Amino acid sequence: MIKNFLLITLRSMMKNKLFLFINIFGMAIGIGCCIVAYFNWEHDASWDAHHTNKEKIYRVSMTREFEGQTRLHSHASFPLGEIVQQTIPDASKSTRFSLSWSNFKIGDNLFYADLGYVDPDFFEMFSFELLSGKPADLKDKSKLFVSQEMAMRLFGSQDVVGKMVTQVIGNDLKEFQVAGVFKNQPKNSSFQRSSYANFENVFDDDKNLKRDDWRAQTTLFLQVDDPTRVNTITAQLQQYKTNHNKVREDFQIQAYVVEPFEGMAHRDRATDTWADTRESNPIPAVIAPIFMAVLLLLIACFNMTNTSIAISSRRLKEIGVRKVMGSMRMQLVVQFIGETMFICAIALIIGLFMGELLINAWNSLWEEMKITSHYQDNPGIVLFLLGMLLFTGLISGGYPALYISNFEPVSILKGKLRFGGTNWFTRVLLGLQYTFSFIGLVCAIAFYQNSIYQRDFDLGVNQDGIIIAYVDNGSEFEVYRNALLENKDILGIAGSEHSVYSSRYSTPVKYQSKQTEVEAINVGDHYLKTMGLTLLDGRDFEKDSETDQKESIIITEKFAATFNWDKPLGKEIIWHDSVKLYVVGVVKDVYTQGLWRETQPMMIRYANKEKYTHVIVNVPVEKATTVNTFMESQWREVFPNRLYNGRYINEIMIEAYTVNNNIVKIFVFLGVVALMLSATGLFTLVSLNIIKRMKEIGVRKVLGASVGNISRIINAEFAIILSVAALLGCFLSALLVDALMDSIWDYYQATGSLTFVIAIVLMFITSAITIGAKVLGAAATNPVNTLRVE
Template sequence: MFKNYLKIAWRNLWKNRLFTSINIVGLSVAFAVATLLVMDSLNELSYDSFHENGDQLYKTYITWQTPKGTEIGTSMPTPFSEALKSEVPGVQKITQFLEENALLFYKEKEINLDAVWVASDFFSMFTLPILQGNKTNPLQDLSSVVISEAAASKLFGDENPIDKVVNILINGKQEPFTIRAVTKENTNESSLEFEIAIPFEKNASYVPTKERWGAQYHDVLVQLEKGVSAKAFEKNSNAFTNLHYKNSIEKLKRDGALPDANGQFLQLGLLPIKEIHFTSFNTGVAETSRTSVYLVLGVAFLILFIACVNFINMSIAKSSQRLREIGMRKTLGAEKRQLFFQFWGESLLVFTVSIGLGILLSILLLDNFQALFRTSASFEVLLSSKVLVGAIVLIFSITLVVGGYPALLLSRLGTIQSLKGKLETSGGNRLRDALIVVQFGIAILLISGTLVLWGQVEFMRNKDLGYDKEQVFSFPINGKKNSYDAIKLLRQELSGNPDVLGISASDINLGRGRDGSQYTSVWGFDYKGKSVNTNALVVDYDYIETLGLELLQGRNFEINRKTDAQAVVINESMAKELGEKNPLEAKIAINDTLAYPVIGVVKDYNFQDVSKAIEPLTFLLDRTEGLNYAFVKVNPVNIANSVESIEAAYKKIEPNATFLGSFLDENVDRTFRREKTMATLITTGSIIAIILSCIGLFAMSLLIVAQRTKEIGIRKVIGASVSSITYILTKDFLRLVFIAFIIASPIAWWLGKEWLQNYAYHMNLNWSLFVISGATAVLIALLTIGTKTIRAAMQNPIDSLRDE
C-alpha cells in the first residue's frame, strides 16, 4: 500500500513538475533562511549560559534615587568587595572585574592584549576551561597571569607557555609576571572574553584607591551560596549600603531626592550573569530585553509561514485538475482516510525534499551569513537534544497542518461533485483571501521596518555631531613610551607636513575605534550646596581646535599659561547644570582642597553614542592621568598620503606597537553596528518574504483564471476589451493588498515609533514611508499577476469556451 502511495505521489508531482519545483524552491529557501536565523537567535540566547554555577552568579549594581529620578551605577569602589563579603551573609565567592588593555613584552615582541584584572576567585566562579597549567588556582600569587590560547600563540608560537616570564607595563614600568595557565578558546558566547587575566591588586588604580569609597571604576561579580536568593540578599544588604554610603545618602536627602518604595535612597541590586548581555542601564532601571533576538526569530517564522501559505494555496490551485481522479477513486471504493493519506503523502514528500535542500543550502550560505551579520553562530547550537526534539515536532506539525489541509479538503469532496470536475470553494476562497491579506500585511510590515531602520541609520550617520568627524584621524597610543612624550614626538615628526592641520589627544576616544574600546569617566562633587555629576575628559592642548569644537565663551587651554593646568573647560550642558548666569565665574571642586576655575564653554557635541542625550562634560589638563588616544586633523585634499604619513611617524616613535587608526566618521559608524546589522537582516527578510508572497500570488492568479475561463470567453464574445478583463481579474487581488495596507500600516507606525523611543535623537516618522511601503506592495502584486491575467484576457474566446 505504502509503495503504491509513493509511486502515485511521484507520478503526480512529476506531471506537475513546474508547480512542484516552485513549491520545493520556495520551501527550501524558507527552511534555509529559517535555519540560519534560528541558529543565530539560539546562539544569542545562549550568552553566558555555559557556566556550571550560572544560577548563583550575579553582577552587582547600585540604584540611586536622585532629585532628577532613578540612576544606576555598575562601577564599584576598591573596598566594596571585601566589605560586602564580610558584612552581608550569603556571599560564597566574589571578584573584581576590570577590562583594560595591557602591553606585554616578551623578548623582542611587544603586544597589546585585551586584559581583565580579577581576584583569585574568578577562575573558580566561572567555567573557563584550562588547557595547560594550574587548573585549581591559576592566579596563585600576585605575579601569576593566565593567558588565552590565541594570546599564547601570538607570544610563543609552538613553545610551551607555562612558567614563561613576560613583562607587563604598569604605571610606566615593566613588571615581570609568570604564566601559570592557558585557557581554551571559548566557543560559547561570553561576556567575559579576554586574552590575559592579571591579579586585580596589580592594577595601577588599586593602591591609590584601596580605602576610598568614592573612587568607583570596576565591576564586582558575586557567587551566592546555594539556597540564597537574589531578592533576599538585596534586602539584607540595606544596612551595608546605609553604612558605607552614608555621606552620599545625606547629600541625596539634602538635594531633595525621594526614597524608593522600600524607603531606601540607595539599593544594592544583583543582575544574573545570564542577563548581562541583554541588559541596559540607560533608563535608570536594569532593563533586560531580548527584543532584537525575538525579532530575528519572528522574521524566521514569518518567512516560513509565507512559504507554507504558498504551499496551501498552490495545492488548492492545482486541485481542480485532480477532481475526476478523486471521483473515480471514490467510485471504485476508496475511503476518505485513504485519499487523505495519499494527498498528505505527496505533501510530505515535497516537505522532506525541501527540508533536505534547505539544510544543504544553509550549510552553503553559512560563511556568508556569518560575515554579513557578524555572528559566530554555528550548527552546533542546533545539535542539543531539546532543539532537535523541538525541530522534529515543529516540522511534523507544519507538514501535518500545511499538507493536511489541502489533503483534507480534497478527500472530503463528494463523488458526484468530483466527477463533474467542479470545486466549490466559497469557504476556501475566504481562507485564501485571508491568507493573501496576511501575506502582504507581513510584507508591508517588513518593508516599513526596513525603511524606518535604514532611515534611522542614515539619520545617525548624517547628524551634525558638533565636531569634525570626516577630517580627524584617531588611533590608540598603545606603545611603551609615556603618552605625553609620544604626543610631543608626534608633533615634532609631523610639524613640517602641510597636510596635517592639528594634533591633540585625550584619555577617551570618540565613537568606537578599531581597538573596540568605548567608555566614559564620571565624577561627582558638591557645588553651592548641591550634588553635581559630570563626565570627565582629560585632554592635551589644541583639543578643541583639532576636533573643530565651537567655543561659545571664554578661551581654550593655552600652552604658555601654566595656570591652565589647574583650570577646566566645560560644555553647555555642564554650564546649565551649574546654574550660573556667567559660568566663567564658577569654580569646580576637584577634591576637598582644590577648586579649578572655568575658563571656557564649548557648544554641546555628541561625545558619547548618538543614541544618548548629551550630558555635562568637563575638560581637564591632568598630567597625572595618561592620554590614550591621539587625534590628527588632516587636509581633505590629500587624505591617503596624510594617513600614510601619520602611520609612518607613529611607527618611528613606537616601532613595535600595532597601529589601529581610523577616521572619526568610521568610529561613529561602529557605534550603531547593531542597527546596521538589524537593518540588513530586515531588508533581507523583506526581499525573501516579498519573493515568496509573489510565488503565492502567482499561484492564486492561476487558480482564478482557471475558475473563470468560461466567464472570460463570454465577456470576450460580447465585446469586452483586454484592459477591462484584466481589471476584472486583478481588482480582487488589489483589494486584498489594500486591506493588508490598511491593517499593517498602523501596526508598522506604532512599532516604528516605539523603537525610535530608544534614541535620544531620531528621525521623524513620516506618513510617506508607509505610503511607499503600500505602493511597493501594490506594484509587486501587479507585476506578479499582470502577465498571467493579460495573457488570459488576450486568449481566443473559442479556446476558452471549448475548455469549459
C-alpha cells in the first residue's frame, strides 16, 4: 500500500514538473531562512552559556538617580575590588576587569594588544579553554595569556609559551612572557579580549591611577557559591558609596547593585551602561531574520496550497475510482497530506543546503555577528526541523486534502463535477501572500530611501575631511603637529583634550533652579573651524585667554533649548556646585552619537594646551587617503614604538551606512522572493479560474465580446484582491517599518506616500506580467474549440 502511494505520488509529481519546481524551490528558501533565523536566535539566546559557573557569578554595578530617573552603570569604584577580596568572605572568588589601549611589539612590528587586566581568579571564574599554560600563572605580573588568534598574529604559531612580548605604553616599554594560549572565545561571549595579564599591571598602564582613587572605575565580578548570601553582600557594599560620593559631587550614586552575570549582555544592550564587556546583538538583528523567515515560509505554504488544489483538479477520475473501490475519506486525506509532506521533505533537504548558503551570506553582512550551524550536538535544531516539516505539511496540504476528498464519486465519474476556479479560502490566501510581499517591498524601498536620507544628514561637523590621531600630552601634540605642517594638502590642524566623537564626558550643570546633565568637551585653538562646527552666535575662544579657560563656554542649540534660552549669550550657569561659567558662543547641534541616539545638550570649554590628547587634521576629501598615509609615515618617525592610531571621523556614519545597506539587502531579498512566490500563486489561481470559465468565455466570444472585455472580466476579481492586499499592506508596513527604524535609530526618514506608490506599481506590474500571456491566450481562444470540448 505504501509502495502504491509512493508510485502515485511520484507519477503525479512528474506530470507537474514546473509547479513542483516552483513550490519546492520556494519552500526551500523559506526553510533555509528559518534555519538562519533559528541559529541566529540560538546564538543570541545562548550568550555566555558556555561559562560553567555563570549561575554563581555576579557583577557589582551602581545606580544613579538624576532628574527623577534611575540608571544602572556597569562599573564599580576602583578600590572596591580590594575591599571585597579582603573583607567579604561570602564572595569566594572575585576579579576586576579593565581595558588597555596599549600596543605589542615583536621586533620592528607593532600590533594592537587588545589587552585586558584581570585578577588571578579570572580563569577559574570564567570558562576559558587553555591550550597551554596553567591558570595559576596569572598571579605573576610579568606573565601574559594570549588567544589562538593573537598567538598566530604575533608569532605565526600557537607554540608560544615562554616567548617574550614587548608592551608599548606611550613612550614606555615593558616585557611580558607568554604563559599560555587559550582557545578563542565564542562570538557570543562577553569577553572578547585577545590577551590577559595580571590586574596589577593597570598601575603601569596608567601612572596617575591610585589604589584608593574612588573617582576611578573598573568592572568587578564576584562568585557567590551560596545565592542566599547575595543580599547580605549587597548590604555590606552600601557603606562604601559614601567614599565615592565624597569625591564625585558630579556623579552621586544611589546604591551598589549585585546583579547576575546571566542575562547581563542582554540587559546591557537594552540600556546604555557603558560596559567594558561586549553586549549581545541588537534586538532588531535577532527579530529581523525571524520576521523574514516566517513571512517567506507562510507565502510558500499558501502557494503550495493553491498549487495542490490546481494539481488535484487533474486527478478527479483517480479520486472517483478510489472511492468506488472502497477508499475511505480518511485514507484519501492521509494520502494527499502524505504527498504534500513528501514534497516538503524534499524541500527540507534542499533547504538545509540553502540554509548554509544563507548563513554564509548573513555572516558576510555583519562583522561582529557570526553564526554557525551545528546539527549533531543540537537536539533543539532536530526538533525544530521536524516541527517545521509537520507545520509546512499540514498548512500546505491540510485544506486541499479535506476539500478534494469530500467530492462525490458519482459526480466525478459522470463528469458533472465542476472543479476549478476560486473560493473564499483561496482568495484569502492570495491576499495574504500579496500583503506579505507588499510589506517586504515597502521595507526594502523605505530602508533604501532612509539610507540616502542618512547619508546626506548634517551631523553638525565636517564628516568627510577630518582625520584624528591620539597622543599622550601637549608636548607630543606639538612635535607631531610640526611634523605634519610640511604637507601642503592639510587645510588645518587643531588640538583638544576631548572631541565630539571621543572622550566626551557627562557632567551636571545648573541654571537657576533647573539642573540637567550635559555632554562636555575641552578643546583648543581653531577646533571649531577645523572640525567644521558652525558658529551661529557669539564668538570662538580667544587664543591663550586665561579668562576663557576659567569661565567661558560655547554651547549647542540643544543646550540653549534645554534651559529655554532665546538669547543665550552671557547666560550664567553653575558647574560643580560653585564654578560660574558664561556663554560666549552658540554652535549648531552636533550629533555626537551619530543617528543612533538622540543628540544631547553639549558645552565646549577651552582646554589647557598641556592636556591636548587629540590631533585633528582637516583635509580636502579627495586628498584624505593620501594625507592619512602621510600622517602614518610621520607618526612612525616621531613615535617609532607606537602603532599609528589615526582614524577618519566619518567612521561612525560608515557604520550607519553599513547597517542600513545590509538591512536594505535583507528586505530586497525578502521582497523579491516573496513577490515571485506570490506571482506564481496568482498564476495558479488565474489558471484555475480560466479552466472553470472556458465555456463562459466561448459564449461571450460568440456573442461578440472583445479580447479586452474578456480580459477585464477575468482580471476583475484578482485586481480587487490585489487592491485589498495593497491597502492592508500599506497599513501594516507603515507600522512595521517605523517601529523597526525607531528601534535602530533616533533619526530616520519615516515612510511616505512615494514609498507606497512605488511598491504598488511594482506589485501590479509584476502581476500583470505574470498572468498577461495566460489571460490573453484564453481570451483569444477560438470559441468553436472551447464549446466543442465542453
